[in-house]
Amino acid sequence: MALRIHKTLLGQVRNHGEQTYPHECCGVLVGEIDDTANKTVQSVVACGNTRTDSPQNRYHISPAELVRIQREAALAGLDIVGFYHSHPDWPAKWSSTDLEEAHWTGCSYVITSVENGKAVLTNSFLLLGEEQTKHFEDEAIEVDETIQEQQSR
Amino acid sequence: MAIKVLIPTPLRPYAGKQSSVEVTGKTVGEALNSLVAQHPELRKHLFAEDGKLRSFVNVYLNDEDIRYLERDSTPATETDTISIVPSVAGGV
Numbered sequence: 001m002a003l004r005i006h007k008t009l010l011g012q013v014r015n016h017g018e019q020t021y022p023h024e025c026c027g028v029l030v031g032e033i034d035d036t037a038n039k040t041v042q043s044v045v046a047c048g049n050t051r052t053d054s055p056q057n058r059y060h061i062s063p064a065e066l067v068r069i070q071r072e073a074a075l076a077g078l079d080i081v082g083f084y085h086s087h088p089d090w091p092a093k094w095s096s097t098d099l100e101e102a103h104w105t106g107c108s109y110v111i112t113s114v115e116n117g118k119a120v121l122t123n124s125f126l127l128l129g130e131e132q133t134k135h136f137e138d139e140a141i142e143v144d145e146t147i148q149e150q151q152s153r
Numbered sequence: 154m155a156i157k158v159l160i161p162t163p164l165r166p167y168a169g170k171q172s173s174v175e176v177t178g179k180t181v182g183e184a185l186n187s188l189v190a191q192h193p194e195l196r197k198h199l200f201a202e203d204g205k206l207r208s209f210v211n212v213y214l215n216d217e218d219i220r221y222l223e224r225d226s227t228p229a230t231e232t233d234t235i236s237i238v239p240s241v242a243g244g245v
Contacts, residue, residue, distance in 0.1 A: 024244060033162065051244070058244035063211035063218065065191050066238040071158055074172055079162050090245040103209050103239035105163040127163075131207075133200075 002140040003124045005029075005041040010143055012044045014119035017086030017112045028066070029082040029108065030073045037106055037126060040144075045069050058097070059085045069110070074129040075089045082108030085101035089114070094136050099139065101126050106137040108139055156184045158235045167194035174233055176235075181214055182225030199237070209240045 005013075016025040026049050031042040047065050051058040054134035061083070070080055083104070087095075100104035102109060105127050112122040155175035160168045169192060170172055174186035189196040195215050199227040210221050219227050229235065 026241070037184065050162040051242070054244070058242070060168075060240070060242040063213070063238050063240060064173065064216065065238040066211075066241060067213045067216065070161060070236060070238060071234070074159060079172065087245050095243070095245045097245065098243035101240070101244075103163065103207075104161070106166075107162055109243075145158060 001037040001126055001137075002142050003029075003039050003041065003110070004142045007145055009041055009094065010141070011046045012123065013084045013110060014045050014097070014112050014122055016084075017088075017114040018101070018117055020049070020086065021114050021117045022085050022088045024049055024051075024057065024059040024088060026059040026061050026083065026085040027109065028069050028080055028081050029084060030060070030069065030076075030078050031079045031081045032077055033106070039108055041081065042078055044084075056088060057090075057117075080104070080107065082110060084097065084110035084112070086114050086119075088113045089116070092123045094125050099136060102134065103131070105129065109136065109153045110141075119149050156229050156233055156235060157186055158184065159237065161237055163239065164195060164198055164237065167198055168192045178229060180213060180225060181212065181219050181222075181227040181229050181235060184229050185225070186211070190242060211238045211240060213238070214235070 028045040029041045033039045047061045049059045051060045110124045113120045124139040126139040176184045178184035
């Protein structure tokens with residue numbers, strides 16, 4: 001299991017975290033997923049963080065935005081394969097809140113640590129199990145320059 | 154013609170690996186019942202033991218959250234699309 005992503009798209013993910021610092025950024029990874037949970041990202045969709053009450057340490061993507069992204073992905077023959085967010089001045093590892101609020105089993109949750117406004121580490125975690133048994137496992141990020149980027153938004 | 158339900162990635166294994174399922178019904182509630190009748194494994198992932206939608210499961214009729222319409226009683230027609238999207242949130 002791995003997350004394949006073009007370096008340009010990975011750069012978009014990391015830049016988003018720098019742009020919103022000291023607040024958390026968030027967005028959706030759209031692409032293809034196979035039966036062994038290998039994913040290839042074809043586009044990155046930056047979303048707004050609706051947690052305006054505590055944006056420095058919380059994120060939430062509007063369900064309306066997810067509905068639109070899911071519908072457009074389906075029309076393109078693609079799927080939502082994961083999500084990303086940033087941890088301002090905090091390590092690039094999942095927190096108990098991240099696990100508690102994660103419900104997209106089989107998808108990747110990508111986290112970038114942003115220290116003093118600069119993106120440092122980006123890690124990916126695969127959500128496995130069912131709601132009662134869910135857990136994250138470390139997932140390799142394969143930066144691939146051969147992936148054809150479909151549409152950058 | 155039937156109502157189209159878009160299935161999110163994490164629920165595909167319980168819906169015959171399909172990204173969408175066609176269902177029947179005159180309301181969103183009937184459409185969801187039709188969905189779980191076709192794919193019984195979906196029930197526990199959509200509904201809590203009290204029969205209500207699980208708190209983190211959002212159901213939209215086209216672009217509207219059914220919580221702000223008439224919930225299960227929201228009328229649905231064959232031109233509508235129902236989207237199921239689990240919530241996405243977190244933080245440190």
